[in-house]
Amino acid sequence: MGAIAKAFFAVNLLVHMVWTTALMHLVHLLPVSIETKEGMCLRLVQIAWGLALFFSPWVRCTPDQDYMHQWSIAMSLMAGVDAEARAHGTTPNPLFIISNHQCFFDTILAASRFPGRVMWRIRTYMTSTLFNMPILCTVCKSVGHFPVYFKSAEAGKFKVDADRMEEVEKRVDHHLQNGGWLCFFPEGQLNADPDKILPFRFGGMQRALDYDARVVSFVSRGNTIVWPRTAPVGGFPGQVRYNLKIFAPDGTKAFVKKARAEGRKDEKDMEDARILASRLQDLMQAQYDDLSIPNGKAAAHSKED
Numbered sequence: 001m002g003a004i005a006k007a008f009f010a011v012n013l014l015v016h017m018v019w020t021t022a023l024m025h026l027v028h029l030l031p032v033s034i035e036t037k038e039g040m041c042l043r044l045v046q047i048a049w050g051l052a053l054f055f056s057p058w059v060r061c062t063p064d065q066d067y068m069h070q071w072s073i074a075m076s077l078m079a080g081v082d083a084e085a086r087a088h089g090t091t092p093n094p095l096f097i098i099s100n101h102q103c104f105f106d107t108i109l110a111a112s113r114f115p116g117r118v119m120w121r122i123r124t125y126m127t128s129t130l131f132n133m134p135i136l137c138t139v140c141k142s143v144g145h146f147p148v149y150f151k152s153a154e155a156g157k158f159k160v161d162a163d164r165m166e167e168v169e170k171r172v173d174h175h176l177q178n179g180g181w182l183c184f185f186p187e188g189q190l191n192a193d194p195d196k197i198l199p200f201r202f203g204g205m206q207r208a209l210d211y212d213a214r215v216v217s218f219v220s221r222g223n224t225i226v227w228p229r230t231a232p233v234g235g236f237p238g239q240v241r242y243n244l245k246i247f248a249p250d251g252t253k254a255f256v257k258k259a260r261a262e263g264r265k266d267e268k269d270m271e272d273a274r275i276l277a278s279r280l281q282d283l284m285q286a287q288y289d290d291l292s293i294p295n296g297k298a299a300a301h302s303k304e305d
Helices: 002-027 034-054 067-088 105-113 116-121 128-132 136-143 162-177 202-210 252-261 272-290
Strands: 059-063 095-099 122-127 146-148 150-152 181-184 214-221 238-248
Touching: 002 034, 002 136, 034 105, 034 116, 034 136, 059 105, 067 116, 067 214, 067 238, 095 116, 095 202, 105 214, 105 238, 116 122, 122 128, 128 136, 128 146, 146 162, 162 181, 202 252, 202 272, 214 252, 214 272, 238 252, 238 272, 252 272
Parallel strands: 059 238, 095 181, 095 214, 122 146, 122 181
Antiparallel strands: 214 238
């Protein structure tokens, strides 16, 4: 049954991606701004992946009971941030959405479950190799995501190509300075042990401080049962749980200031980005631990085969 489910899921996903990429080509012919085109393409991706999951009912994706309420609070918060910026003629502080990274299904789940108005404004980083893959390359380019160029991709020793990333970071700054939001995996790589959140990379934390971003955390559990980490395609029967937590409603600068006020000795000589990374990692770990999957450990196909 697992093999049949996987085969159907693969065909189901492919069909929806084919019509989506075809429409994306048409969208980019419209006489509207590039930001509008990218927003429209992101909504197309959301619809396509949402349909793929709808027609694969054995992949059960369940939010906690507070999920939509947390999004409602976050959207009200950001509406206030936008209104204040308009009143003062300044650039609004962005929303940063951080998430744990287990397998490719993470992206499908998030894109299909975020509110539509969130999808319209967010962009993310993606490894540059994805921009060369059939079909997926059209998605990456059409929605305006940012490529990450690595010099080294050895596990735990990721090193970016600074020269090639300079132009990419200018695009990221332009996006954030024009009301855009950012969504990314702060662990910086697929986690071989999803039950233990990896240390966050400091680059994203420093950018969050530079823009005094508001931070929310979208965390899921059980993804590798549905889509094993090393598998080229997923679709196995399983349950995925997910939730949302608001970590820095007043901005990352206020978050770090409050942390420093606690006077922890181990943080005395830490730079702000390191404190932010450490504290958010701990909060995400607790958020992950709150999600329980009945019999998740013993579910079929949980191994990476």
